[in-house]
Amino acid sequence: MTRKLTFADRVLLLRREMKLSQSAFAELLHIGRSWMSQLEKGEEPSPMLVGLFEKIEREWAERHQAGHTTEEVASYVTGARGKLRHAREAKGYTPAQMAKRMGYSQVGTYIDIEEGRSQMGEKMARKAAEILDLDVSELMSGSDHPIERGAVVGTFGAVPDIHLPPGMTAKYVPLLAMAQCGPNMAWDDGGYTHQGFLAFNPEDPKAFAVTLAGDSMMPRIEPGDVALIYPSQQPKNGKVVLARLNEDKGGDVLVKVYQANGDTITLSSYNHGAYPPMQFHRGDFAWIYPVAKITKDM
Structure with missing residues (x-):
């Protein structure tokens, strides 16, 4: 009797057919590489993740059945920039x-x-x-x-020429993707003048914004929402943080609810049915920054 393929089997099979690394396939699913690895080991996926994977799976099968080569299908499914990454x-x-x-x-x-x-x-x-x-x-x-993310384009740190109520201020901060959140989060005006995010009443001069991905914080936080981050402030228990693991722990960037007990850090998801709490040692992180505000994707 032929064994029925599990979800983990299907993910691994499709990724290998597409000749994509775990990191590249994780980007298609809007998840981190370490979570991608856990899926291939049998971790239970969320319904949203299953739906997204099955859409990619259908497109892959339909294009193959239409007589396209593997390279043509990979380019179609991943988009024009998928060809660049693939090469x-x-x-x-x-x-x-x-x-x-x-x-x-x-x-x-x-x-x-x-x-x-x-x-x-x-x-x-x-x-x-x-x-x-x-x-x-x-x-x-x-x-x-x-x-398009609806961001206002401007130079990092610049004050926009707009009329605001008394007592309110605004400035541009860098708008990044989670993949750009490296180990050393130090910003200057050199690399981010092309895409800015307008932040109102920012309390941290080093503030930056991040376009979020993944479904672990749904329904409160959804993919495409933008988080305003205050790297100069300390995280607080029960509040949402943006945290980056050290490279030897996978290097993933996580948006979670923070809880510290001594050197033990617990990160929890709002979508706790699909994503159980994770425990780490404080030394496992490159950094942990508080999320000051979430702007909903429109």
Whole structure:
């Protein structure tokens, strides 16, 4: 008798057919790499995650049945930028190495292109095509417009020319994706002038904003919502935080409810039925920052 495939079997099979790393496939599912690893080991997925995976699975099967090659289907399912990422990984380059070869001073600039938050012009597309042994038409086809998040564009730290009620202030802060939250969160005006987020009455001069992903905090916090982060302040028990694990712990960036008891840190989800609480040692984290405010994605 043939054994019925489990969800973990299906995930692993599709990822290998698409020739994607765990990190790359995790991006398609809007989850972290460590959670991707747990899914492939049999962790129970949330209904939202199952629905998203089955959509990708259907698209993959339908395109194959229509006679398209594996490479064509992978490009279609992952989008135009999926071709860029696929070729980069085939060459064995990390995003940081690729950014350096292309001449970007900030790795986040390159990550923005791969993840659809920024554009790549024809000059840089030709440069990337040469590095990755691609035809430039492969990088210029399909959508080349960044994902719209409703953010107001401005320079980090600048004060917008808008009329506000007495006592209210506003300034631009960097708007990042969770994938850009590196071990050393230090901001300057160099790499983030192209995409800003308008923060009102910010209490932290080092404040930044993050576009959130994943369903672990639903229904209160949804994918696409924007969190305003105060890195200069200390996290408080029972409050939501943005935390980054050390590289030896997977390096994931997590949005969770924080609870500290000595050096034991417990991170909990609002969607606790699908995501049980996780316990860590304080030394497991590169940083833990409080979430000051959540702006709902419209």
